[in-house]
Amino acid sequence: MTTTFTSPTSNERLAVAQSLGLEPEGLIQAYRLMQTSRLLDDREILLKRQNKIYFQISGAGHEAIQVAAGLIAKPGYDWFYPYYRDRALCLTLGMTPFSMLLQAAGAAADPSSGGRQMPNHWSDPERNIVASSSATGTQFTQSVGCAEGLRFLYPTEDRIVIACSGEGATSEGEFWESINHACLSHAPVIFLIQDNGYAISVPVETQTPGGSISKLVGNFPGLFALEVDGADFVASYRAMRTAAAYCREGHGPVLVHAHCTRPYSHSLADDDRSYRTKREKEDEADRDPLTTFTRFLLDEGLIERTELDRMAREIQDSLYEDSKRALESAPPDPETALLHLYSESIEPTSAAFDTPAEPTGAPRVMLDLINETLKEEMRRNDRMVVFGEDVADCSREGNMCEVKGKGGVFKVTAGLQAEFGSRRCFNSPIAEASIVGRAIGMATVGLKPVVEIQFFDYIWPAMMQIRDELASLRWRSNNGFSSAIVIRVPIGGYFNGAVYHSQCGEVEFTHIPGLRVVFPSNAEDAAGLLRTAIRCDDPVLFLEHKKLYREMYNRSAHPGENFMIPFGKARIAKPGDSLTVITYGAVVQKAVQAALDVEKRNPDKTVEVIDLRTLNPYDWEAIKTSVEKTNRVIVAHEDTLSFGYGAEIVARIADELFTSLDAPVKRVAAMDTWVGYHPALEAKILPQTDDLIRTMDQLIAW
Ligand SMILES: Cc1ncc(C[n+]2csc(CCOP(=O)(O)OP(=O)(O)O)c2C)c(N)n1
Ligand SMILES: [Mg+2]
Numbered sequence: 001m002t003t004t005f006t007s008p009t010s011n012e013r014l015a016v017a018q019s020l021g022l023e024p025e026g027l028i029q030a031y032r033l034m035q036t037s038r039l040l041d042d043r044e045i046l047l048k049r050q051n052k053i054y055f056q057i058s059g060a061g062h063e064a065i066q067v068a069a070g071l072i073a074k075p076g077y078d079w080f081y082p083y084y085r086d087r088a089l090c091l092t093l094g095m096t097p098f099s100m101l102l103q104a105a106g107a108a109a110d111p112s113s114g115g116r117q118m119p120n121h122w123s124d125p126e127r128n129i130v131a132s133s134s135a136t137g138t139q140f141t142q143s144v145g146c147a148e149g150l151r152f153l154y155p156t157e158d159r160i161v162i163a164c165s166g167e168g169a170t171s172e173g174e175f176w177e178s179i180n181h182a183c184l185s186h187a188p189v190i191f192l193i194q195d196n197g198y199a200i201s202v203p204v205e206t207q208t209p210g211g212s213i214s215k216l217v218g219n220f221p222g223l224f225a226l227e228v229d230g231a232d233f234v235a236s237y238r239a240m241r242t243a244a245a246y247c248r249e250g251h252g253p254v255l256v257h258a259h260c261t262r263p264y265s266h267s268l269a270d271d272d273r274s275y276r277t278k279r280e281k282e283d284e285a286d287r288d289p290l291t292t293f294t295r296f297l298l299d300e301g302l303i304e305r306t307e308l309d310r311m312a313r314e315i316q317d318s319l320y321e322d323s324k325r326a327l328e329s330a331p332p333d334p335e336t337a338l339l340h341l342y343s344e345s346i347e348p349t350s351a352a353f354d355t356p357a358e359p360t361g362a363p364r365v366m367l368d369l370i371n372e373t374l375k376e377e378m379r380r381n382d383r384m385v386v387f388g389e390d391v392a393d394c395s396r397e398g399n400m401c402e403v404k405g406k407g408g409v410f411k412v413t414a415g416l417q418a419e420f421g422s423r424r425c426f427n428s429p430i431a432e433a434s435i436v437g438r439a440i441g442m443a444t445v446g447l448k449p450v451v452e453i454q455f456f457d458y459i460w461p462a463m464m465q466i467r468d469e470l471a472s473l474r475w476r477s478n479n480g481f482s483s484a485i486v487i488r489v490p491i492g493g494y495f496n497g498a499v500y501h502s503q504c505g506e507v508e509f510t511h512i513p514g515l516r517v518v519f520p521s522n523a524e525d526a527a528g529l530l531r532t533a534i535r536c537d538d539p540v541l542f543l544e545h546k547k548l549y550r551e552m553y554n555r556s557a558h559p560g561e562n563f564m565i566p567f568g569k570a571r572i573a574k575p576g577d578s579l580t581v582i583t584y585g586a587v588v589q590k591a592v593q594a595a596l597d598v599e600k601r602n603p604d605k606t607v608e609v610i611d612l613r614t615l616n617p618y619d620w621e622a623i624k625t626s627v628e629k630t631n632r633v634i635v636a637h638e639d640t641l642s643f644g645y646g647a648e649i650v651a652r653i654a655d656e657l658f659t660s661l662d663a664p665v666k667r668v669a670a671m672d673t674w675v676g677y678h679p680a681l682e683a684k685i686l687p688q689t690d691d692l693i694r695t696m697d698q699l700i701a702w
Contacts, residue, residue, distance in 0.1 A: 002218040002257070005228040005242075007235040014300050017234045020241060024302045030071065030233055031293055031303075034063035036315050037088035038290055040097050041264070043319045044104050044119070048268050052327055053104040055118045056268040059087035061261035062194050064289035065230030067092050068237040069162055069192055072244045075127040079146050079445070081139035081163040082132060084120040085194060089164065093127050097319055101326035108332040114478035115332035123477045130444055131477035135468045137172030139163050140191065141437025142444070142469070144178050147187035149442035152385070152423070158248035164192045167257075168199020170213045173461070177434035179255070183222035184429070186252035190243050193255060194230060196262035197284075201275040214257035222252045230258025231289040234296075261287050340479040341514045343537035348516065349617060353532045353566040357524060357559035364558060366523040367549040370412050370488075373527045374450065376561045377534045378420050381448055384534070385424050386416055388435055388452030388488075392427045393417040409454055410490055410549055432458060436465040436487060440473070443483035450534060456491035456543070457503045470539045471514035484537045486530075491519075492545040492586055492638055493686050498677035501546075502686075504585075504639035504670070509541050510616045510648075516540040516567060517615040521588040522554035525613055528565035535564070545586045553589060570619035572626075576606035579699055580626040582649060583636040584612040587668075587687060591636055594692035598700065605700055615645060620652070627653060631662040632699045638686060641669035663702035666695050 008016040017027060041058035048056040059066065062085050070092025073080070082089055087100065099111050106115040112123040112131065123131030130146070132139060143163035150159045169175060170193060182189050193213055197204050205211040214227040224246050228239035236258060243254040261284045265272040272281075285291070297303045347353075364372075378384050391413040393405025400418065407414025416425035428435050432453055439449035453459045459466075466487070474482040493502030510517050516538050520526040526544065533540040548554055574592050576599075581591045588611045595607035608626050612618050627633050633653060635646035646667040653665055671685045 002214040002225040002227055005226055005235055005239045007229045007232045010296070010299065013234050013296055016238065020234070020238055022234070022237060027297065028303055030067050031297060032311060032315070033067045033070070033092050034088060034233070034290055034293060035312060036097060037063050037066070037091055039312065039315050040087065040100060040319055043323055044101070045268065047104065047323060053119070054106060056104070057084050057120050057266070058264050059085040060264050061196055061288065062230065063088040064233040064293065065192070065194060065228070065236040065240070065258040065260060068233060068240045071237065072240045073160070073162060077128070078159050079128040079130065079150065079161045081130055081143040081146070081161065082122050083139065083165045083169070084132070084134070085166065086122060086164050087120065090122045090124070090129060093124075093129060095122065095124055095127070095129070098322040098326060101323050102329055105326045105329060106331065107326060107329035109329050112478075112480070113476055116478060117476050121476070123480050125480045131473060131481050133468050133472065133476065135464060136169035137165060137174045138437065138464060138469050139165065140175050140178035141181075141434040141465065142441035143189050144182045144185070144187045144434070145438030145441025146445055147182070147189045147441070148185055148438065149445040149447045151188065152442075153446060158250075160188045160190060160244060160247040162190045162192055164194060166199060167193055167195035167197075167204055167213055168202065168207050171207055174433050174437065174464075177429075177431040179217060179220060179223060179253070180429060181431070181434055181438065182253035183220050186222060186250070188247045188250070189253045190247055191253065191255040193257050194260050195257060196260045198262055198266070200266045200270060201272070212257070214255060217255055224251065224254040225257065226254065227257045228259070230260045231287045231292065233289065233293050261289070263288060340475050343474070343482065343484070346537035348532050348536035348538065349566050349568040351566070353536070353564045354569070355562050355564045357528070357563045359557035359559055361558050363555035364523060365550050365552070365555050366520070366526045366544070367410065367412055369523045369527040369556065369558065370530055370544065371414060372558060373530045374413065374416060375419060377531065378416065378424065383446060384448040384450060385442065386413055386450050386452070387426050387428050389428060389430055389454045391416070391452050392422065392425055395427045397422060408452065410546065412488070412544070412549075413452065432461040433465050436462040436470065436485075439485040439487075440465060440470050440483040443485045444481055448484070448534065450486040450488065453487060453489045455501055456489045456505060457500045459489060466509070466515065466541070467512050471512045475514055482537065484539060486533045486540045486542055488542045488544060490546045491543045492547055493675045493682065494547045494586055496677060496679060496682060497546070497675070499674040502675035502682070504637070506543055506615055507639055507643070507645040510645060514539070515616065517543070518567065518613070519543040519545070519584045519615055520613060521545070521548065521573075521585055521611050522556065524556035524559050525565060525571065527556075527559055528563050529567075529613060532564045532567060536567070543585070547586050565613065567614040568617035568619050569613065570622035571611045571613055572608065572622070573611040574607065574609040576608035576630065578605040578630055579607045579632040579634070579696060580630045581607060581609045581634045581636055581692070581696070582612065582623055583609065584615065585638055587636050587638055590687070590689045591692055594689045594696055597689075597693050598696045602700060607696060618649075623649065623653070624657060627657050628660045631660055632702070633661070634666045634668055634692070634695055634699065636668040636687060636692060638670055640672050641667060642672050644669055663699050666699060668692055668695050
């Protein structure tokens with residue numbers, strides 16, 4: 001059930017404040033923060049109208065609940081996932097108006113992003129304010145992971161996480177995934193929903209069934225839901241204090257539904273007169289948190305009007321000086337556009353990741369060596385956790401003594417839970433966005449999550465987290481935050497898995513700046529590249545071809561516990577002089593077979609096959625060296641042909657190696673359709689050895 005915190009009457013308010021430990025100075029300090037936030041919005045609005053800044057969005061109407069939230073929290077101890085309206089929260093946590101004006105100006109010295117993000121995308125590593133993106137609702141899953149990470153790292157401490165959003169963002173699926181998981185894991189998160197009645201122009205009754213998010217979640221097992229007038233500071237403080245105490249005591253998540261107002265339009269790009277009546281705005285103005293708090297302080301004789309006026313003038317003067325300085329501050333250097341896309345301290349392409357194999361034992365299949373590498377890295381790093389759908393041996397631990405254990409639908413994670421316990425290897429609900437989102441949050445506080453998406457075909461719910469959150473985090477926070485997680489994903493066809501168990505699509509990810517993409521073709525490479533992925537400091541998408549898991553031809557002896565292969569270093573799968581095939585994954589072996597066939601029929605010709613191993617970064621030097629030698633080239637992949645990975649490589653060859661070419665550059669890839677179930681269909685759709693032979697013959701004859 002939802003607990004409604006009724007606001008104190010004007011007669012009771014002072015007594016309630018005192019009972020909460022809010023002395024007059026504390027109340028006046030809260031007022032000052034609220035007023036600073038409002039006046040800062042007003043100053044920015046002026047600057048935007050003067051075209052001195054490029055964007056403005058205000059926190060007006062939300063100040064009371066935000067200051068209350070900031071006052072009950074411990075900056076630098078608790079963690080915060082604010083959203084764009086949280087100006088007053090961030091001021092209360094200690095960010096300065098000057099830093100916010102630097103953001104508005106887009107200055108190089110903007111501590112949140114160095115001029116990379118729009119204003120109000122708060123980020124402050126010192127105060128644990130995690131850089132926010134612009135996507136509504138993506139912070140929820142990360143906040144749950146952050147809370148899980150804090151509990152993992154500091155089990156005896158009472159740290160909490162506060163995640164904020166508007167009421168509109170609660171319609172996002174990720175909100176529900178987050179509530180679901182926070183309840184399952186009893187995560188110490190306060191979901192602070194600031195309900196101003198609108199999501200841009202869409203009113204709450206069009207957004208939320210029944211018009212109240214707290215009513216909707218009231219029966220979630222394990223969730224404490226509170227409803228409060230978020231425009232009333234004293235009521236808000238009482239609600240936030242209760243919420244924080246509940247969370248700190250370890251009872252689990254809380255949702256605070258705070259009713260705010262929105263006196264200004266959504267942003268300066270919006271004009272609310274096109275969808276709100278004058279009357280509605282006038283009625284709402286009576287509840288404005290600054291108006292009502294001013295009245296309270298005056299009525300109770302806690303401050304004189306002249307003193308309030310003096311305070312406002314003082315804040316105005318200081319903001320004027322701050323804005324002048326911010327506008328004079330240097331802009332970002334355009335030459336820094338690529339800085340902080342990846343870690344600058346750990347370079348996975350470097351020689352440090354080039355360690356020799358020390359093979360021991362009998363040859364083992366790729367699946368076994370991936371499993372072994374995961375175990376070795378978990379032994380080495382006690383902050384490494386593995387989770388995903390079905391990855392644990394057995395969620396019901398009591399059954400473990402009687403059953404063999406699942407350990408993944410392909411068994412790649414078999415035995416991890418048995419060896420490292422349920423704290424370090426555990427199942428997740430079927431919720432891909434939250435698998436990646438939670439991993440991002442865990443990594444932000446220092447864990448090393450290596451998660452599994454069960455099939456590549458089902459990675460798409462996580463795409464928002466991967467593209468808009470994970471890959472951009474370091475860049476957009478100007479190196480303030482990063483999340484070096486590994487996402488392992490079984491991928492690919494050639495086993496009658498049809499359209500939903502066969503897809504490739506790696507090119508959708510190689511197109512994402514900030515993300516490393518790896519695609520091994522054999523057991524030894526899989527071990528060496530996975531270790532590099534885990535030990536490097538960038539987010540990595542690690543693609544494991546399902547058909548290659550148990551093949552015999554690509555087996556290898558265990559290459560040693562420190563064996564690593566650097567990213568961006570291709571392998572010559574077969575040397576040759578007459579023609580180059582650039583490929584990766586399951587097509588490597590097909591290309592080698594095709595090459596042998598062609599060579600048998602053309603004794604004076606030899607074909608070189610390059611296995612790229614990593615797709616971003618990729619080994620341009622290896623491609624260049626080979627093409628300059630052979631002057632003929634095919635790019636081959638299992639993913640579909642058009643707009644594909646091959647198109648990029650071919651374009652670069654045409655651009656930079658044009659004078660080395662003696663024949664057109666060719667591509668061999670899947671047809672531009674879905675993978676069919678029947679073997680005849682699948683064989684036609686996916687690239688086969690015969691397709692490669694045919695194209696090689698063409699090029700050799702050119
Ligand atoms: C995923 C996503 N969809 C759409 C948008 C565009 N957008 C930005 S703010 C907003 C409304 C959010 O409303 P609400 O959650 O109620 O917060 P409020 O702005 O009212 O505080 C929308 C639709 C976005 N930023 N992200
Ligand atoms: Mg709203």
